[in-house]
Amino acid sequence: MYPALFHPQVYETDVLPRTIWSEGVALPVPNRLGTSIRTEVAVIGGGYAGLSAALHLARDYGIEAVVLDAAPIGWGASARNGGFVTLPAAKASAEEIIARYGEADAYGFFRSQADAIELVRRLLSEERIEAEPQGDATYDVAHAPSAVAGLQRTAEIYRHRFGLDAAFLGRWAFDQIGHGGTEQHGALRLRGGFGLNPLKFLLGLEAAARRHGAVVHADSPVLSWAKDRGRHILETPDGQVSARSVIVATNSYTPDDLQPALANRTIPALSNIVVTRPLTEDELAAEGWRTVCPVANTRSLLFYYRLLPDRRFLFGARGGTSGSPREDKAMRAWLERRLGEVFPSWKGIETTHFWNGLVCLTARRTPAIGRLPSDPTVLYGFGWHGNGVNTAPWAGQVLAHAVAMRSGGMLDLPAPYRGLPMNLFAPSVRKLALKAAYLWYGLTERS
Ligand SMILES: Cc1cc2nc3c(=O)[nH]c(=O)nc-3n(C[C@H](O)[C@H](O)[C@H](O)COP(=O)(O)OP(=O)(O)OC[C@H]3O[C@@H](n4cnc5c(N)ncnc54)[C@H](O)[C@@H]3O)c2cc1C
Structure with missing residues (x-):
């Protein structure tokens, strides 16, 4: 189901990462979807982005959301990162971003990144999440x-x-x-940046999303996706979700066959x-x-x-x-x-x-947040470049707002986020791109 770019153990969802964060922590028991349900918004991916989208939909707009994750909540990148809350979510430098997108959009991008750090602080305090914040x-x-x-x-x-x-x-x-x-x-x-316990932040977001009325089903991979009379039909092993909109929040674990428009655009x-x-x-x-x-x-x-x-x-x-x-x-x-x-x-x-x-x-070395041009009821957010602790929850909030606006138009975001990054044609090309980047970095560093 996951993209087969790495060794199978990288994708073993029944083996939880043995991180320092998971020591002595009880993860929520996966509540596998076992029936057919209808909802307003289906969210694929239960990391920071997906859970934040569901939390903001339920809490700020009273919109029903169902989160589906292939693994237990506490398995993905959001459960196993370093807990750095900082910026930017891009591998392109500040100078490159100014040169490529112009001063105003570069300004908007970096300000939004600072807002994203503030959002994490706000979520910790508003939702009473004890995630051991450290430093200023x-x-x-x-x-x-x-x-x-x-x-x-x-x-x-x-x-x-x-x-x-x-x-x-x-x-x-x-x-x-x-x-x-x-x-x-x-x-x-x-x-403004700080450190936190990433797993506690994730579990706090999940609890908050549920407290505000969102539904979370772990151990429920989306295996197929069809459209029928204007509704999205997502099939999981034991159930089905019918939704008016879908938010794809699978980031580096995006399966290539999940949504054709997103295939080969992520470089894990x-x-x-x-x-x-x-x-x-x-x-x-x-x-x-x-x-x-x-x-x-x-x-x-x-x-x-x-x-x-x-x-x-x-x-x-x-x-x-x-x-x-x-x-x-x-x-x-x-x-x-x-x-x-x-x-x-x-x-x-x-x-x-x-x-x-x-x-x-991503190939353009900046993140991507938006609606699919071919179907504006499908929204996506990915490509945090190892800087998702602030950016993924912020993207979730932005996507929730976009769903609530219902305009179906473009999201009003700074240019570095806009549009889909280049399609790299095949998994092998993405792997090659990564190897070439490593080689280039190794050579430039040695020289
Ligand atoms: C070792 C490591 C260290 C890091 N350190 C930092 C750091 O210090 N600071 C920082 O800002 N960022 C860091 N990051 C990056 C950060 O963890 C990620 O950017 C962020 O967690 C991504 O959140 P997300 O919600 O977009 O994706 P994820 O948390 O990865 O969630 C995506 C979810 O989608 C699910 N999924 C995939 N396919 C399907 C499907 N078909 N059906 C249902 N569910 C599916 C997956 O199971 C997964 O749980 C680090 C990452 C790693 C791996």
Whole structure:
């Protein structure tokens, strides 16, 4: 059912990821759809985007929504990410986005990304979700002296052209509040971002959606989709949903045969995480570690890391093209080695957890939110480029609003979100695109 781009274990929905977030957490018992139902809106995908769409439809507009997820709630990317609430959901740089879409749309895009961060904070407080928010900023660290000028330029653009609370801190200044290590040459500070427990956020969204009247069926993959007398008919193994509109919120797990208009437009990529045992105060001091804010660096295949509330260290990176058990083993060893190279006194420190999952890229390197031109009653949101903790719930809110407006017209969104990204013809071409990107990043980084 899922796209077969990676090793089958990447798609095993009956094996829940062994993340640090799932320790001691009871996931909701899947409530498999076992009958035929009619609803106003069917939402395919029960991650942040789908659950937020259902929550906003039910709570803000009183519109009936049924969420269908192929897996248990707590399986997808929303249950296994790093918990960084930051921006932007694009691999294209700020300068590229300005050059491609113009100043006004670039401004609109980055402001919407900041709004998306605020939406997460608001949801935590309005829906009383205890997701352990941490910190009041996120940092992008220059991993090499050659990366400083670009980061300074980005800080300038963020601050003066997009009105974001961003500043560049030199190496010494960041040393005083952030961390030391071998790959620290100054950092861009973006105030407003923070870290959270992603699984608690997801389960909180699910509970809130249900509390406000949405219906959630996990373990209910949509296997086929037809249209009959103006209604969408979605078939699951034991049931059927008939709906006036459909929101597709499947992101990196979008099956190629789900909706022909969306086939071959997502480029899923693996992201991997190791978590260490809790570090002592002395160990933290040895690397000058002082912050609870999430940090990423400027490598093309960036490292992202943060200190968790119980002083475990989370260290992640994108990479890998199969997700097989063998590749996972090598990836874990590589992450452990690189952790020790970036923070030398933590070399050989025990890691207790390793897991990975899929993030979603697009050929144009920006996300996509909209209605299908061929059928405006089908709405979609995907391509968060590993930055979906803020963007996916925000997309859910935008899509709920679009359904409620019923105009069937275009969503009034900044250009980087608009329209479908290029169709890459076949799964093999998407895989090739990913391999070529990895090769290119590896070469440019070495040079
Ligand atoms: C290891 C890792 C680390 C990450 N770290 C961060 C981070 O720190 N910060 C950040 O912002 N982002 C991060 N991300 C990305 C972020 O997790 C995602 O962008 C976000 O969770 C996507 O949410 P979503 O609701 O769009 O999709 P998902 O949460 O992936 O939900 C999609 C759902 O669709 C379901 N589905 C697919 N096909 C069907 C079907 N036919 N029928 C029914 N259901 C179907 C799937 O089962 C899945 O549950 C990370 C991702 C990974 C994997």
